[in-house]
Amino acid sequence: MTLTAQMIKNIRALQTVKGRKASGLFLAEGIRTILSFIEAGHKPVELYIADKKPYLVSQIPSHVPFDRISESHMESISASTTPSGILGIFKLPTEPDPSTLSAGLVLAQVSDPGNMGTLIRSAAAFGYKSIVVIEGCDPYSPKVVQSTAGSLAHVDLFHWTWNELFENKQELSLCALVARDGKSPEELDLKKSLLVVGNEAHGIPGGWLEDCDTLLTLPMAGNVESLNAAVAGSIALFIGSQK
Numbered sequence: 001m002t003l004t005a006q007m008i009k010n011i012r013a014l015q016t017v018k019g020r021k022a023s024g025l026f027l028a029e030g031i032r033t034i035l036s037f038i039e040a041g042h043k044p045v046e047l048y049i050a051d052k053k054p055y056l057v058s059q060i061p062s063h064v065p066f067d068r069i070s071e072s073h074m075e076s077i078s079a080s081t082t083p084s085g086i087l088g089i090f091k092l093p094t095e096p097d098p099s100t101l102s103a104g105l106v107l108a109q110v111s112d113p114g115n116m117g118t119l120i121r122s123a124a125a126f127g128y129k130s131i132v133v134i135e136g137c138d139p140y141s142p143k144v145v146q147s148t149a150g151s152l153a154h155v156d157l158f159h160w161t162w163n164e165l166f167e168n169k170q171e172l173s174l175c176a177l178v179a180r181d182g183k184s185p186e187e188l189d190l191k192k193s194l195l196v197v198g199n200e201a202h203g204i205p206g207g208w209l210e211d212c213d214t215l216l217t218l219p220m221a222g223n224v225e226s227l228n229a230a231v232a233g234s235i236a237l238f239i240g241s242q243k
Contacts, residue, residue, distance in 0.1 A: 001067040011077040017138050024092050026140040029080055031059055034088045036150025038064060046089040050074040053085030079142035096156040098168040103191050104130030109199040111136050115230040117147020122234035124151035126241035132158045132165055162208050173213040176204050177236055179226040182215030190240025197233040
């Protein structure tokens with residue numbers, strides 16, 4: 001298949017928030033990520049495989065159609081520096097019903113795509129289904145999707161304001177992850193909570209922090225002031241899942 005200039009332009013637009021919102025579509029790259037979405041019931045709107053990656057063809061389920069394109073066209077539409085050779089276009093999922101919110105993770109102004117993707121991946125790995133995204137970066141940006149390694153297909157994403165979170169959290173408590181002066185993970189029950197992880201540089205805004213029911217701090221030895229947001233959040237989620 002030969003992609004026209006307009007087709008390439010439309011696909012590249014999905015690398016932007018504006019393009020995703022206008023079309024209701026997002027990009028996914030990499031065989032593991034794409035198969036995760038397909039296995040979760042998301043049918044690709046379009047699926048492209050580079051001509052020089054024939055081994056990828058056998059991994060695609062027989063009921064899923066795809067088009068073969070040139071390496072140069074794959075490089076033109078890929079958001080990656082080194083394209084994997086397979087790119088899928090999917091519909092943005094419908095927002096879950098607020099009543100389905102369960103214990104999980106709140107990403108409060110998390111702005112780094114790698115951190116957001118890692119935290120979503122960790123939450124899914126440790127059995128947490130609900131992810132609330134408040135401001136920060138777009139979870140359907142190519143970098144976040146790639147960082148989740150397919151885990152994004154297995155969680156429920158809620159795009160809310162802080163007030164909407166407060167209105168819809170039901171019986172769940174809000175547990176803020178902070179660098180100091182919080183309780184240790186062993187003292188808290190994260191299976192009945194939403195763990196709030198804040199911005200990498202500024203943390204959780206003061207007013208939001210005051211709304212939280214409890215504070216959690218990971219005990220650390222030595223002179224380390226704090227951990228990376230994704231590392232700290234992942235450790236807290238793991239400890240919480242073991243109780």
